[in-house]
Amino acid sequence: MKIIDGTIASPLGFSADGLHAGFKKKKLDFGWIVSEKPASVAGVYTTNKVIAAPLVLTRQSVQKTGQMQAIVVNSGVANSCTGIQGMEDAQTMQAWTAEKLQIDPDLVGVASTGVIGDLMPMDTLKSGLEKLVVNGNSEDFAKAILTTDTMTKTITVQETFGKDTVTMSGVAKGSGMIHPNMATMLAFITCDAVISSEVLQTALSELVETTFNQITVDGDTSTNDMVLVLANGCTLNQPIELGTPEYDSFKAMLACVMEDLAKKIAQDGEGATKLIAVEVTGAPNALDARMMAKSVVGSSLVKTAAFGEDPNWGRILAAVGYAGVDVPVDNIDISLGGLPVMLASSPVSFDDEEMHDILQEGQLTIKVDLHAGKASGKAWGCDLSYDYVKINSLYRT
Numbered sequence: 001m002k003i004i005d006g007t008i009a010s011p012l013g014f015s016a017d018g019l020h021a022g023f024k025k026k027k028l029d030f031g032w033i034v035s036e037k038p039a040s041v042a043g044v045y046t047t048n049k050v051i052a053a054p055l056v057l058t059r060q061s062v063q064k065t066g067q068m069q070a071i072v073v074n075s076g077v078a079n080s081c082t083g084i085q086g087m088e089d090a091q092t093m094q095a096w097t098a099e100k101l102q103i104d105p106d107l108v109g110v111a112s113t114g115v116i117g118d119l120m121p122m123d124t125l126k127s128g129l130e131k132l133v134v135n136g137n138s139e140d141f142a143k144a145i146l147t148t149d150t151m152t153k154t155i156t157v158q159e160t161f162g163k164d165t166v167t168m169s170g171v172a173k174g175s176g177m178i179h180p181n182m183a184t185m186l187a188f189i190t191c192d193a194v195i196s197s198e199v200l201q202t203a204l205s206e207l208v209e210t211t212f213n214q215i216t217v218d219g220d221t222s223t224n225d226m227v228l229v230l231a232n233g234c235t236l237n238q239p240i241e242l243g244t245p246e247y248d249s250f251k252a253m254l255a256c257v258m259e260d261l262a263k264k265i266a267q268d269g270e271g272a273t274k275l276i277a278v279e280v281t282g283a284p285n286a287l288d289a290r291m292m293a294k295s296v297v298g299s300s301l302v303k304t305a306a307f308g309e310d311p312n313w314g315r316i317l318a319a320v321g322y323a324g325v326d327v328p329v330d331n332i333d334i335s336l337g338g339l340p341v342m343l344a345s346s347p348v349s350f351d352d353e354e355m356h357d358i359l360q361e362g363q364l365t366i367k368v369d370l371h372a373g374k375a376s377g378k379a380w381g382c383d384l385s386y387d388y389v390k391i392n393s394l395y396r397t
Contacts, residue, residue: 001253006156008033009138011167011192013234017136018144021128023076023114023121030128031144032072032097033188038107039232041068042201044208046225052080053090054110055226061094061106066197068230069107071188072097072132073145074125075173076114078224089120096129111186113173113224114147145173145186153264159253161237161246166193170257174265187212187227187261193250194233195240202242203251204229211258214290214379215266216298229254263380267363272382275363276306279378282370288325289377295323296366297381307383309359311350313341320368333369337361 009016018031043062045055062068072093079086090110098105112120142152156169174185204227212227240246267275278297283289296302299319305312313334321329334342337358339350358364364383 001157001159001249001256003256004156004158006167006169007138007154008141008169008171008188008190010156010169011190011232011234013037013192013232014169014190014230015135016138016141017132017134018140018142019128019131019136021074021131022124023074023128027146028140028144029075030073030125030132031141032070032132033141033190033230034070034101034134035068035190035230035232036234037232038067038069039230040195040197040200041066041109042197042204042229044204044212044227048225050081052078052112052224053082053086054079054093054112055224056087057090057094058109058111058226058228061109065104065106067107068109068228069103070097070101071109071111071228071230072129073111073113073186074120074128075112075145075147077112077118077120078114078116079112079120080116080224082117082119085119089122092122093120093125096126100129100132101134109228111224111226113145113186142171145171147173149173149268151264151268153261153268155257155260157253157256159249161193161235161249164235164237166191166235166237166250166253168193168253168257170261172261172265174268185212185225185265187258189227189229189254189257191229191231191253192234193231193240194235194237195231195250199240199242199247200229200231203247203254207251207255207258210290210378211255211262214294214377215262216294216379216381266380266382268382273385274306274361274383276303276366276381276383277363277378278366278368278380279376280368280370281376282372283325283375283377284327284373286375286377288327289375290379291377292320292323292325292368292370293377293379295319296368297379300384302366303381303384306359306364307385309356311336311341311355311359313347316366316368317342327370327372331371333367333371335367337365338367
């Protein structure tokens, strides 16, 4: 498998476009992904009990058809907590897109991100839709789905299956309200492999637990979080089946794309200055390891210590202790950026200058060894800065 330059439209048979419709004042805010034929589809959605209308509608369509040919997305207005009118607007968004593409409405996924509680400006939606084109500027799609993000998040990978080359691309947005438990983040993945919706869903559901569900920025699970994967079968490879070497290769591609996007979302947290990566080893089982890693990376005290470049390992140990994992705590090792700060649950001295250099880097890696088993788990997040408060206190204004 290799990583190449590309866009969400790099896999065969896909195109995309993005533009400024007017949901936001100046930035790009509207776009779509289109497949030349119906694609197998798999999805995971927010676990928040309050679910935005576009997600409700898209999930219904996925369950009904098991296929998707287009995804239309706006940013700036979330169409969440908007009642009956919000659902009607989402349905209209789906219907208008289907009419323009001359396809069945249930083959259209809809997604919205932005301010919660505002009704969708339908005139803006209609005029924007009239301007979208098939085979448009696919790089602009990645920009059009952003809200408070500071950068686009994309990746494209390729793998050889027999004589055929399969391409997979991913694009995501997410900066705040990031605490998925599939669980504002959106991610879309396209692929030209031949694979059924059922097999695709199996791979996605398994991998989301170790990727998107292992990131946190601020502990808030959005009402609009969704991941959709489309595979249109435009390559000539044989159908990918469970339990085969081809499935293992496909799953490795999907894992690479999802983990890369997850890390980029965590790194681009609102006001963030550094990525925090936590790895827990020596756990009784993988779930315990993941829970503990996410407890550490989600700790506000750990996040603020990272921002302040303070090697306060006591906060890490405290987060280990309240993670809800029943493991012995008398033989724990902790290191920051590879430099040990605790061995066998006892503090160790370290070089202050070396630690200072580590904490100034753009990524802080925290490792916790429990010495209580053979399982491991990872999680990703970011530091918590003054700018996070500024951004979110002024989000609507």
